Amino acid sequence: MKHVKLGPLWVSRIGLGAMGMSAAYTGAGMNDHESIRTVHRALDLGVTLVDTAESYGPYLNEELLGRALVGRRDGVVLSTKFGRISHARGGVRFLDSSPANIRTAVEGSLKRLRTEYIDVYVQHRVDPATPIEDTAGALAGLVAEGKIRHIGLSEAGSATIRRAHAVHPVAVVQSEYSLWTRDVEAGVLATLRELGIGLVASSPLGHGFLTGAIRSTDQFDDGDWRKNNPRFTGTNFDANLQIADHIHTVATAAGATAAQVALAWLLAKGDDIVPIPGTKRVTRVQENVAADRLELTPEQLHSLDNLAPACGDHHEADDLRLLGR
Numbered sequence: 001m002k003h004v005k006l007g008p009l010w011v012s013r014i015g016l017g018a019m020g021m022s023a024a025y026t027g028a029g030m031n032d033h034e035s036i037r038t039v040h041r042a043l044d045l046g047v048t049l050v051d052t053a054e055s056y057g058p059y060l061n062e063e064l065l066g067r068a069l070v071g072r073r074d075g076v077v078l079s080t081k082f083g084r085i086s087h088a089r090g091g092v093r094f095l096d097s098s099p100a101n102i103r104t105a106v107e108g109s110l111k112r113l114r115t116e117y118i119d120v121y122v123q124h125r126v127d128p129a130t131p132i133e134d135t136a137g138a139l140a141g142l143v144a145e146g147k148i149r150h151i152g153l154s155e156a157g158s159a160t161i162r163r164a165h166a167v168h169p170v171a172v173v174q175s176e177y178s179l180w181t182r183d184v185e186a187g188v189l190a191t192l193r194e195l196g197i198g199l200v201a202s203s204p205l206g207h208g209f210l211t212g213a214i215r216s217t218d219q220f221d222d223g224d225w226r227k228n229n230p231r232f233t234g235t236n237f238d239a240n241l242q243i244a245d246h247i248h249t250v251a252t253a254a255g256a257t258a259a260q261v262a263l264a265w266l267l268a269k270g271d272d273i274v275p276i277p278g279t280k281r282v283t284r285v286q287e288n289v290a291a292d293r294l295e296l297t298p299e300q301l302h303s304l305d306n307l308a309p310a311c312g313d314h315h316e317a318d319d320l321r322l323l324g325r
Contacts, residue, residue: 001046001292004271006198007171008150009120011077013267013292015049016042016285017202017278022061024225025208027280029057032064035280039068043076045289051174051200051276053081053124054109055093062112070114079120079200080109081154081174083127083135095322097127099138106147122152122174125322132160136167143168152200157324158191170197177201177273179210179262180231180243180310183324193272204266204275205259206310207232212244212258230312239311246307250300256291259284263291265304 002013021035022028039050050069052061062080069076082105086096109118121142123135139151150171153164164170173192175184177199184199192199207226208214217232226232231240244258251261259277266275277288296304315323 001289003048004274006049006200006272006274007196008169009049009077009171009198011049011274012047013271013274014047014263014289015051015200015274015276016047017276018050018052018061018065019056020278021280022064023056026219026221026224028223029060031280032067034282035064036068038280038282038285039065040072041282042285042289043072045286047285047289048075049077049079049200049274049276051079051081051202052113053084053122054105054112055081055084055124058085058091058093059108059112062109066112066114073115077119078113078115079122079152079172079174080113080118081122081124082106082109083124095125095127095129097123097130097135099134102135102138102142106142110147117146118148120150120152120171121148122154122172123156124154126153126156126160132164133167136164136170140168154202155323156188158187161188161191161195161197165195165197170195172198172200174200174202174276176203176314177266177275178204178206179247179265179304179307180206180240181314188324193270199273201266201273201275203278205262205277209240210244210247210258210262212248214244215241228316229314230316231310231314233312236310236312243307243310247304250296250303254294254296254300256294257287259287260291260294261296261300261304263288264294264296265301267291268296268301 083097086094087104142148152172154174251258
């Protein structure tokens with residue numbers, strides 16, 4: 001596995017997103033043993049960046065990773081997120097990046113992850129009720145205390161990134177980026193490159209859609225987050241199948257899988273971008289990591305760059321309002 005410089009961090013070119021092991025998707029939490037095997041296999045293959053959040057479960061995903069990393073913490077760049085749970089309100093799902101809430105949140109994450117420090121502590125969503133300067137200042141205090149080593153933001157806009165970075169260097173920004181979600185290309189990516197901040201590309205496989213394995217929403221159980229996602233519903237779903245089919249065509253020509261093509265396209269965008277495909281299966285993590293060795297031709301990259309935009313927003317309206325503040 002190749003490694004790249006992600007802001008100040010030296011990490012594997014492909015990371016691992018752990019959310020789906022415990023939350024959001026069909027089958028989450030059904031086989032923790034296989035999920036832990038998946039984490040171990042990823043580490044064996046050279047993956048170093050592993051991502052979670054206190055809100056996944058909530059708490060269950062951090063606890064799972066805590067168990068998985070016993071005896072294997074060294075060499076892992078462990079990232080977790082805070083700010084979507086308000087501990088002052090009794091642990092409800094509510095944006096809260098106040099300094100007091102951050103203090104409570106980090107202690108809980110450290111305990112669940114069974115670690116003395118968090119490599120990258122990421123604000124999950126920008127809290128409109130707390131100035132970003134106050135949040136960044138609280139995080140800077142945690143860096144000074146050794147509880148966290150670097151700070152990050154998730155789905156933040158350029159102005160917010162600049163304000164936070166002025167208080168304390170921001171190591172990474174995590175945002176959804178894939179063949180069918182390219183919002184960061186409109187300005188955020190240029191800001192990150194100007195400031196020397198790395199981009200962690202979440203949902204690089206389009207929540208599984210870009211793999212071509214999803215042909216009907218009947219494949220989802222009732223608790224699956226995608227059931228109500230605009231891109232997975234109604235006529236949008238049918239129209240978006242053309243995107244998946246085109247990726248499959250490119251993959252066939254490249255002698256690869258659709259997932260590997262989607263990841264290779266992202267890797268070709270720059271060494272300051274690290275995708276974190278999520279999976280709970282050993283076979284899938286092996287497939288994803290193999291994308292590190294795939295080089296697409298200029299013609300293949302051009303055809304993927306010029307895919308038709310996806311039909312439908314990538315979040316429901318309430319969640320869209322939380323992006324890019």
